Amino acid sequence: MIEIKxxxxxxxxxxxxxxxxxxxxxxxxxxxxxCGESGSGKTxxxxxxxxxxxxxxxxxxxxxxxxxxxxxxxxxxxxxxKKVGSVFQNPRSQFFCVDTTSELAFGxxxxxxxxxxxxxxxxxxxxxxxxxxxMGQNIFELSGGEKQKIACGSVSALQPxxxxxxxxxxxxxxxxxxxLKETVQKWKQSGKTxxxxxxxxxxxxxxxxxxxCTQNGRIEFDMTMEEFKSLSDEExxxxxxRPLFAENxxxxxxxxxxxxxxxxxxxxxxxxxxxxxxxxxxxIPVGSIVAVTGHxxxxxxxxxxxxCGLEKRFKGTVLLNGETLKSRQLLKKCYMVxxxxxxxxxCETVEEEVQLGMNEENAGKVQKILEELxxxxxxxxxxxxxxxxxxxxxxxxxxxxxxxxxxxxxxxTSGLDFKHMEQTAKLLSxxxxxxxxxxATHDPELISRCCTHILRIENGVIDEFTSR
Amino acid sequence: xxxxxxxxSVTDRGLVLDPRTKxxxxxxxxxxxxxxxxGGRVQALTPLFCAMPAVLLLSAKKWRxxxxxxxxxxxxxxxxxxxxxxxxxxxxxFLLSCCGxxxxxxxxxxxxxxxxxxxxxxxxxxxxxxMKLSEKIIIxxxxxxxxxxxxxxxxxxxxxxxxxxxxxxxxxxxxxxxxYRIVPLMTCCVKIGEELSAAALTRGLGGExxxxxxxxxxxxxxxFIFITVSIVPYVLWILDIVGI
Amino acid sequence: MNNDNKIKGKDLINIGIYAAIYCVIMxxxxxxxxxxxxxxxxxxxxxxxxxxxxMLFYTKTKKFxxxxxxxVIIGIYLWVTGMGIYPAIFGVVFGFxxxxxxxxxxxxxxxxxxxSYGVMCLMIFGxxxxxxxxxxxxxxxxxxxxxxxxxxxxxxMQNWMIPVLIIASFVFGVLxxxxxxxLLKKHFIKAGxx
Numbered sequence: 067m068i069e070i071k072x073x074x075x076x077x078x079x080x081x082x083x084x085x086x087x088x089x090x091x092x093x094x095x096x097x098x099x100x101c102g103e104s105g106s107g108k109t110x111x112x113x114x115x116x117x118x119x120x121x122x123x124x125x126x127x128x129x130x131x132x133x134x135x136x137x138x139x140x141x142x143x144x145x146x147x148k149k150v151g152s153v154f155q156n157p158r159s160q161f162f163c164v165d166t167t168s169e170l171a172f173g174x175x176x177x178x179x180x181x182x183x184x185x186x187x188x189x190x191x192x193x194x195x196x197x198x199x200x201m202g203q204n205i206f207e208l209s210g211g212e213k214q215k216i217a218c219g220s221v222s223a224l225q226p227x228x229x230x231x232x233x234x235x236x237x238x239x240x241x242x243x244x245x246l247k248e249t250v251q252k253w254k255q256s257g258k259t260x261x262x263x264x265x266x267x268x269x270x271x272x273x274x275x276x277x278x279c280t281q282n283g284r285i286e287f288d289m290t291m292e293e294f295k296s297l298s299d300e301e302x303x304x305x306x307x308r309p310l311f312a313e314n315x316x317x318x319x320x321x322x323x324x325x326x327x328x329x330x331x332x333x334x335x336x337x338x339x340x341x342x343x344x345x346x347x348x349x350i351p352v353g354s355i356v357a358v359t360g361h362x363x364x365x366x367x368x369x370x371x372x373x374c375g376l377e378k379r380f381k382g383t384v385l386l387n388g389e390t391l392k393s394r395q396l397l398k399k400c401y402m403v404x405x406x407x408x409x410x411x412x413c414e415t416v417e418e419e420v421q422l423g424m425n426e427e428n429a430g431k432v433q434k435i436l437e438e439l440x441x442x443x444x445x446x447x448x449x450x451x452x453x454x455x456x457x458x459x460x461x462x463x464x465x466x467x468x469x470x471x472x473x474x475x476x477x478x479t480s481g482l483d484f485k486h487m488e489q490t491a492k493l494l495s496x497x498x499x500x501x502x503x504x505x506a507t508h509d510p511e512l513i514s515r516c517c518t519h520i521l522r523i524e525n526g527v528i529d530e531f532t533s534r
Numbered sequence: 535x536x537x538x539x540x541x542x543s544v545t546d547r548g549l550v551l552d553p554r555t556k557x558x559x560x561x562x563x564x565x566x567x568x569x570x571x572x573g574g575r576v577q578a579l580t581p582l583f584c585a586m587p588a589v590l591l592l593s594a595k596k597w598r599x600x601x602x603x604x605x606x607x608x609x610x611x612x613x614x615x616x617x618x619x620x621x622x623x624x625x626x627x628f629l630l631s632c633c634g635x636x637x638x639x640x641x642x643x644x645x646x647x648x649x650x651x652x653x654x655x656x657x658x659x660x661x662x663x664x665m666k667l668s669e670k671i672i673i674x675x676x677x678x679x680x681x682x683x684x685x686x687x688x689x690x691x692x693x694x695x696x697x698x699x700x701x702x703x704x705x706x707x708x709x710x711x712x713x714y715r716i717v718p719l720m721t722c723c724v725k726i727g728e729e730l731s732a733a734a735l736t737r738g739l740g741g742e743x744x745x746x747x748x749x750x751x752x753x754x755x756x757x758f759i760f761i762t763v764s765i766v767p768y769v770l771w772i773l774d775i776v777g778i
Numbered sequence: 779m780n781n782d783n784k785i786k787g788k789d790l791i792n793i794g795i796y797a798a799i800y801c802v803i804m805x806x807x808x809x810x811x812x813x814x815x816x817x818x819x820x821x822x823x824x825x826x827x828x829x830x831x832x833m834l835f836y837t838k839t840k841k842f843x844x845x846x847x848x849x850v851i852i853g854i855y856l857w858v859t860g861m862g863i864y865p866a867i868f869g870v871v872f873g874f875x876x877x878x879x880x881x882x883x884x885x886x887x888x889x890x891x892x893x894s895y896g897v898m899c900l901m902i903f904g905x906x907x908x909x910x911x912x913x914x915x916x917x918x919x920x921x922x923x924x925x926x927x928x929x930x931x932x933x934x935m936q937n938w939m940i941p942v943l944i945i946a947s948f949v950f951g952v953l954x955x956x957x958x959x960x961l962l963k964k965h966f967i968k969a970g971x972x
Contacts, residue, residue: 116736122788143787144741152736159729162680162739168656171748172734175656178743185748224737376694401698408722409688410695412714414964423699450721450969464699560858569862569908570918634927646859670790670843674851677794678801685802716830717965720799724834724971727795731788740787 073129102280103306117146151221210362211242326352357517401465491515549593553661573774587644610636660749825899829954849873868904899951
């Protein structure tokens, strides 16, 4: 049983993500979905349970948390680790080792378990989770779903009674989510208590027994899954939640009036003698919004990097407005908004940021573009201090002022709640007919809201290119 | 995303050496090739040392790196001998120092590359455990070892972003170039570092018990061969010092 | 809140992360040392630029021993990358002293932090030590760089450079700390990573 007793918490240096006087009891074996807008406090609750608050993220805390008899608030993290296992969202940062076997052993090694013990635990976990075939491999060469399985396995090996998952599907494609679902179902059958903080809800409707929604650091509602299912989509949207049924997400996209054509020629690229991309010719209407989909590792990011002119050995060309563009010119015409926007913010204020690398002729347009993108109130703010969406818009503003014709987005909505996903969709829609936009994404809800075409890449070749 | 070249491969890795052997070899490289210690007889052996990274890279099936190294090293080595005679003046100085410096640093860089690219984090940790180091050193060192590729990946992404924005060295941005590079690099690394810490801590890293390790490291025949070879320069050095 | 002064897992991981960032940046700068005139200037650039990651690290430092471990690790890194054993020894000594200085300011005082980093930077002199202890041997070993290199470097690196280098390391350490502090204020605090 998990008991959260009158807990309030405020981060040391930030005012967001704080919670106020939360009291919650979760009985053994229950599976709880924590939902709510970004910054509403759901991640904070998961951190209270796994002890990262107050032991890693420091701040002002009142109240206490007891997990299966252990006072998490007072115990050291390595004590809590025996009872509470945690899975996170980012595959880049949640692994400590390079190979899968060591990763599964990592937690047990930290506990100082004898070698034979660890090996038998690994055997047990790999058998249960059906991941024997993944052993002895390089984690960073696995697909997104496989990575998340290793993360789950590594936690399983410690045999905790409570599992905490913090937005585990943010970086996963649809198949991978199905795989994760199976794992969570197995945990549930074996009687573990599971807490999942999530934005994507549909995969959890058969798994979770209880839904807790947070807002502004307080519990907004706490109901059974049955009750939650009976809410209408409008009611859920009002709480800032994504739809519970993926199929409801289909929407029509407004008119698209482009007739000019952008031609990609000879888009092929090999890495270490292995062909990772091979698109001889592709015609795309100028001004369209193309969703680039496909499994993790299918060649989407290579495609984006080639199109941006970032791969030096790339020989393909783009035909735009009768002009043939090679790698070097592409660098001038294309701009990628990266998944981690922090990589591309350099200056001290938003105003300076958008003017860096600007085409001098556009000096007069700065104010107008900032207004169009709802950034005029933030011109003097530090770009890094903005929210995720505002950072994205800043990056777009700088691309507009640099006269970029083609914009690429890498997973712009991963980890976004309903409201922010919808904002991003509106923003992308507003670029329609002005710029040609490519969006690499796994998010069907985003695609249904703004994309005019879908380009599916599998194994480096075009699997499908259709207009919607 | 392509795999970073600094990341160790775990399948199909060819000849495996104990990490301790690799560290010893790297140290030797640093002392005798880079540091030119050991007196005349040892220095006569340097070409042999310089061949070692090539052999090791080949043994680890890093074909492309090995061949690049062999070509670069031979060119600079031969170049040093040839240019010394046929050029004069500034060109002479320039070519000589280029070749000389390359020939001197390349072997150590390759050896370092070999160490990092063929050793997994947990093998490295296991080696340090066997060397009976304190946890207070082992944990930071293994985190550092784990984090190096991340820092390079982040730097590469920032570099790509700068290219797309057309920010180059020089021009009116010259004074800012450091800020543009270091600030986002630090911000991104620190954020990823936070996530890495959280994931490691919730799996009990830093507990009071001594860590165990399931990694199967240990000295094998090949290790003894390389260790024996590594001892030779020390013996010659001692002989040199006592004057034999 | 945790107020006990034992170094924990969290602190050790932090040391590893900042050491990695610091070492990567330093390695990039040290490449400049190929140019003879730049060699003594490393005592300027390394402390100056190293101040940026280090000041961030100091904000995470609240316990005695962290700075010592940090400089030991940097020393080991320098040792393995071919700078000889002296930087490692200097790392232990000056890291410990720097830790004492920072502790005397409770790991909060602005002045003591800046001073502490200045002291830590004295370890850089360890890199130059072989050049002064065994001058002949050092230059003999660098003959391959060309006579010009030897002459230029030998011309600069006279014995009177010893105090200059030591003072430069310290002074630019202090300036680097101030630069780091300035960037903290200008960027990192606003970016929410402190």
